[in-house]
Amino acid sequence: MKSLRTVVLGMSLALAVLGGGVALMQSARAAIAPQPSDPSPLAAQGLLLDIARAGARLVAVGERGHIVYSDDGKHWLQARVPVDALLTALSFVDDRNGWAVGHDSVILRSRDGGQSWQLQNFQPEEHKPLLDVLFLSATEGYAIGSFGLFLYTQDGGEHWRNADPGLFAEAGRHLNAITRLADGRFVLVGEAGFAAQSEDGRQWSALTIPYQGSLFGVLPFGEHGAVAYGLRGNVFCSAAPGTQDWNSVATQTTRSIFGGTALSAEELLLVGADGLSLRVAGCAQSQAQLGRAGEGSLSAVVKGASGLLVVGERGVQALSTAQR
Structure with missing residues (x-):
C-alpha cells in the first residue's frame, strides 16, 4: 500500500492529487516471508524518503528496503537490510541506536549506527504501512501509520502495542508524522487535516487545524509551538497547540511539502515537490x-557536517548553493 506522500515523490507529483486525500493502493506483494534488500550501487541515488543523524553519521532510507549511510555526507555505503519493502522514516536516539519503519508494517532496529538492521515487525497481510517513527530513548518509542495505526514500545521494540486505540481507531485517519515539542508535549498530524496532542504520549486529544487536506509533517517551533505542513503548499503555525489558534503561513506556492528541519529555535527549512x-x-x-533546494521532489532535509543535505526521488543531494 502507498501513501500519497510516496506516490507524489515517486511520480514527481504528476498523478498525486487524487481528490486531496491520502490514497492507498492494495499491495501486490505476495510473499509471506520477508525478502532481504538487494545490493545496489545506485542506492544513494534512488528514491529516498527520510534522512537522520546518528551522531556524526547520516543515515537515509527509501525504496526496496534500501538504507544508506555516510560519515562525511559525500561517500555513501549500503546497509544490510533483511526486507525489501519501501521504508518511509527513521529515528536515532544516539550514534548507535536507531529504528526504521515502512510498508508491510515493517519495523527495523540498528545497534551499530545504521550499518546493519534487525527485523522487529513484519505484517504484509495487514496492508498497513507505517509512515513515521519517533524514539525518545533506547527503550521508549512510537510508530504510526495508516488507518489510525499507532504502536508504542517500552523495551526498544521487542514488543509493540497500541498506544491509544480509542481516538485513532475512531477517526480512522492515516497518521503521517509525529514529533515532540520543546516543552515535552507531543503533536501528530495526518490526512484530512487530522491532528492530535498529548502530554505524555499515551492519552491523546484532537486538535483543530483550519484545513481538511492531508498534512505530511509537523515540527517543533519555539518554546511551545509547532509548524504543520502538507498538501498543496499548506503550512500552519501555532505558538502553543491546544491553547492558541493555528495561523496559515503565506507560502506563495501550491507545491506539496513533505519534510523539514530546524535551522534555529524559531526558523525552519521545509522541502517538497519539484525541488x-x-x-x-x-x-x-x-x-x-520561497526557494529551490534541489532536483526532483524532496522528502526530507538534515544538517550534515559540511552543510544541509536533502533526499527525495533523486537520492541524496547537497542543498542548492542559493539556499544555504
Whole structure:
C-alpha cells in the first residue's frame, strides 16, 4: 500500500492529487516471508524518503528496503537490510541506536549506527504501512501509520502495542508524522487535516487545524509551538497547540511539502515537490521565503557536517548553493 506522500515523490507529483486525500493502493506483494534488500550501487541515488543523524553519521532510507549511510555526507555505503519493502522514516536516539519503519508494517532496529538492521515487525497481510517513527530513548518509542495505526514500545521494540486505540481507531485517519515539542508535549498530524496532542504520549486529544487536506509533517517551533505542513503548499503555525489558534503561513506556492528541519529555535527549512524549499521564521510573520533546494521532489532535509543535505526521488543531494 502507498501513501500519497510516496506516490507524489515517486511520480514527481504528476498523478498525486487524487481528490486531496491520502490514497492507498492494495499491495501486490505476495510473499509471506520477508525478502532481504538487494545490493545496489545506485542506492544513494534512488528514491529516498527520510534522512537522520546518528551522531556524526547520516543515515537515509527509501525504496526496496534500501538504507544508506555516510560519515562525511559525500561517500555513501549500503546497509544490510533483511526486507525489501519501501521504508518511509527513521529515528536515532544516539550514534548507535536507531529504528526504521515502512510498508508491510515493517519495523527495523540498528545497534551499530545504521550499518546493519534487525527485523522487529513484519505484517504484509495487514496492508498497513507505517509512515513515521519517533524514539525518545533506547527503550521508549512510537510508530504510526495508516488507518489510525499507532504502536508504542517500552523495551526498544521487542514488543509493540497500541498506544491509544480509542481516538485513532475512531477517526480512522492515516497518521503521517509525529514529533515532540520543546516543552515535552507531543503533536501528530495526518490526512484530512487530522491532528492530535498529548502530554505524555499515551492519552491523546484532537486538535483543530483550519484545513481538511492531508498534512505530511509537523515540527517543533519555539518554546511551545509547532509548524504543520502538507498538501498543496499548506503550512500552519501555532505558538502553543491546544491553547492558541493555528495561523496559515503565506507560502506563495501550491507545491506539496513533505519534510523539514530546524535551522534555529524559531526558523525552519521545509522541502517538497519539484525541488521546493521554504524558510519559515516566526508564527506572527505568517510569510515564508520561497526557494529551490534541489532536483526532483524532496522528502526530507538534515544538517550534515559540511552543510544541509536533502533526499527525495533523486537520492541524496547537497542543498542548492542559493539556499544555504
